[in-house]
Structure formats: structure tokens, C-alpha cells
Amino acid sequence: MKKENFYNKKRYSWIYIVIIIFFADIFSKYWIFKHFSLYQIKKIFFICNIFYVHNYGAAFSLLSNQNGWQKWLFSLISIITILNMIYVNITEQKKNDIISYSFIIGGAIGNLFDRVFYGCVIDFIDLHIDGYHFATFNIADLSIFIGVTIIIMKKYVNNKK
Structure with a gap:
């Protein structure tokens, strides 16, 4: 039986997904940062606004009203998640799992970058129907989702079969 080469290019092609997501997230946040004021709103579509906010917490601004310790907790959780998913992607052979984990890794790295360099996560996508707004999010959050x-x-x- 032939042993697969550890340095096989196809084995690490998932890294391209991570890089694309990371740079799309970082560049979109940079563009928002440069062209919008904090809390500025601009209508894009009838159900979507750009609404520039800083999120000091986790999803749905969980723990955002704390004194800053949550930045380190969420950073640690992100690092552990990223390292775990990288390990799984290196050892996993199922293409669907590798793709889904790559989306999560790319998004987690994007939000971790924000926490480390800005102290918060920059969010700007605001979906709404009439006066009902979903939580504001970014490309990293979308890729994790x-x-x-x-x-x-x-x-x-798989459970239905």
C-alpha cells in the first residue's frame, strides 16, 4: 500500500479557502473603518444596511459590557478552536469536513485578528425586516456560520439515511 506524501499539495489546498476568507474579512473591515464613522448607517438594500459598530463581546454581543477580560477569554477560545480545526484538517480525509472547517478557521482568524489588534471585532452587516434587526455581523461571522x-x-x- 502506497503511503500518501505528507507534503502533497492537494492535502493542503484548504489553506487557500482560509486565506481568501481571512483577507476578504480584513479588507472589508478596513474599508468600513476608513469610509464610515462609528455607528454610521447606510442603506444598501431594503433588508440590508451597513452599520459600523464595535463588538467587544462574542456572538450577539455576549459579555460585551465587561471590563475587558472577555477579550482574552474569546481570544483563547479562538486560538484553541483554530488549532483544533487545523489539526483536524491536516489529519482528516473527508473533503466536506475539510471545507466546512476551513470556513470556520478563516472566520475565527479574522475575528481573532480584530480582537488582538483593535481590542474588539468590527461588525457592519445589518440585516433587517421592517424594524426587526438581526445581530450585526461581518464576513468572518458569516463564514463561521x-x-x-x-x-x-x-x-x-447522514442521520436520515
Whole structure:
């Protein structure tokens, strides 16, 4: 039986997904930072605004009203998650899992970058219907959501068979 080469290019192609997501997230946040004032709103579509905010907490601004310790907690959780998913991507052979984990890694690195360099996460995508607004998010959050959704859907479809 032939042993797969550890340095096989295809084995690490998932890194391209991570890099694309990371740079799309960082550049979009930089553009918002340079062209918008904090709390500025600009209507894009009838259900979507750009609304520039700083999130000092986690998802849905969880723990955002603390004294700053949460930055380190969320950074540590991000680092552990990123390292775990990188390990899984290196050792995993299932393409669907690798893609979903790559989306999560790219998003987690994007938000970790913000926490380390800005002390908060820059959010700017505001979806709403009439006066009901969903939590404001960014490209990193969206990629994490896509990765988790792929994992859940795959588990759901596999359990249905």
C-alpha cells in the first residue's frame, strides 16, 4: 500500500479557502473603518444596511459590557478552536469536513485578528425586516456560520439515511 506524501499539495489546498476568507474579512473591515464613522448607517438594500459598530463581546454581543477580560477569554477560545480545526484538517480525509472547517478557521482568524489588534471585532452587516434587526455581523461571522451550517446539514443528512 502506497503511503500518501505528507507534503502533497492537494492535502493542503484548504489553506487557500482560509486565506481568501481571512483577507476578504480584513479588507472589508478596513474599508468600513476608513469610509464610515462609528455607528454610521447606510442603506444598501431594503433588508440590508451597513452599520459600523464595535463588538467587544462574542456572538450577539455576549459579555460585551465587561471590563475587558472577555477579550482574552474569546481570544483563547479562538486560538484553541483554530488549532483544533487545523489539526483536524491536516489529519482528516473527508473533503466536506475539510471545507466546512476551513470556513470556520478563516472566520475565527479574522475575528481573532480584530480582537488582538483593535481590542474588539468590527461588525457592519445589518440585516433587517421592517424594524426587526438581526445581530450585526461581518464576513468572518458569516463564514463561521456557513462552516457550522455545512457540518450540521451533513450530520442531519447522514442521520436520515
